[in-house]
Amino acid sequence: MTETTSPATRRLIAENARFVAELADRHSVTLESLLAILRSTRLGDQAARAAAIDVAAAALVGLRTETDQQRSVTLEPVVGAFQRLRADLRPLVRFGGLDVQFVEPPATGRALPGEVAHAARAIVRTAVLAFVDSGDTSRVRIQWDCDGLNLLIRIRDDGRGELTVHDDSLRPIAERVAALDGELDVSSTPGWGSDVGIVLPLDPPDQxxxxxxxxxxxxxxxxxxxxxxxxxxxxxxxxxxxxxxxxxxxxxxxxxxxxxxxxxxxxxxxxx
Structure with a gap:
């Protein structure tokens, strides 16, 4: 790319980069789920193979349809967006030994702009993967709510309670939140876990x-x-x-x- 690349071209490149990153983020969860299945002591070889095939096949179908969905969806009902998040995390929850509690958003919540819905799911997935990597968390509670102006996200774990807003594992989340003009708050109690709160405006400023x-x-x-x-x-x-x-x-x-x-x-x- 040359120094004279037009602003319109740069915007298209940025959009493509965000789309690719979204796919990479989702399939990171898929790969983590496959590893959890293959490592599971609860499954025999045949059952693990069947479960892994199911997860891989579902991910392949999702990959083939994601482009059309990305282009066509401009608004997502908050409940539907949350259900997509649950579907993304289901294999990891089932086979990864992590107890994830989902608190459903109100069915009357305002529909989410596509950019906000994608960012919200990516934020939660990133947090859950960080908890899995830490090895200190056995339970995570995920809650979405909507106050009409903002999507409110809370993610609480039962880990060591040492997480801060400046923690390296939260840097991708902090940058996503900042990109949407949102707010990030982290409170931790040693020995009791950490509570991550995110506020994402439903009407973020134009790019x-x-x-x-x-x-x-x-x-x-x-x-x-x-x-x-x-x-x-x-x-x-x-x-x-x-x-x-x-x-x-x-x-x-x-x-x-x-x-x-x-x-x-x-x-x-x-x-x-």
Missing amino acids: LEPLEDVSELSVRERDVLRLLVEGRPNGEIARVLGISVNTVKFHVSNLLRKTGSRNRAELAGLAR
């Missing part, structure tokens, strides 16, 4: 051309900033822009310095 009028930002820095606002990690930004990860880190460092931001989440929020 902006971040800091477009700031002359000291180069074209490449603006490209990096747009993708960073979308919540993309350095590796994905590098692939989209055709540059190295070290170059992305260099541009991010310059953006932090020029804007006075303390971290990526604050930079993303400032850009919006």
Whole structure:
């Protein structure tokens, strides 16, 4: 990609990167579910094989239909969006040894914009995978609610209770929340677990051309900033822009310095 790439092209690239990241996120859960099935001591070889085939087949069907759904769905009923989340996590819950409690949102809740629904599911999946990786959590409680203006998400675990809002495992969540102009709060009690609260506006601001009028930002820095606002990690930004990860880190460092931001989440929020 050249330095003269048009804003419209860059927006299309950013949209494609977000779509690919959404697919990668969903299929990370699928792979984790397959591993949980194959490691399960409750299943014999034949039963594990059958369960793994079912999960893989369902994921394949989902992959083939996801593009059409992504293009056609602009609004999702909050209950339907929550049911899709449950379906995504069902194999992991069944075979992964993690007790996940789902608190259903009210059926009368306002429909969610597609971007908010996708982000909400990705946030919960990321959190659950982080809890699984920690090895200290046996129970997770997931609750969605809607106050008419915002989607309210609460995720509580029974782990060590050492999680903070600055924890590295929450960085992808913080960036997704910031990209939608939302709020993230974390409260922990040692020995009792952590409570993660997210507020996502149902009417997020339109995608902006971040800091477009700031002359000291180069074209490449603006490209990096747009993708960073979308919540993309350095590796994905590098692939989209055709540059190295070290170059992305260099541009991010310059953006932090020029804007006075303390971290990526604050930079993303400032850009919006």
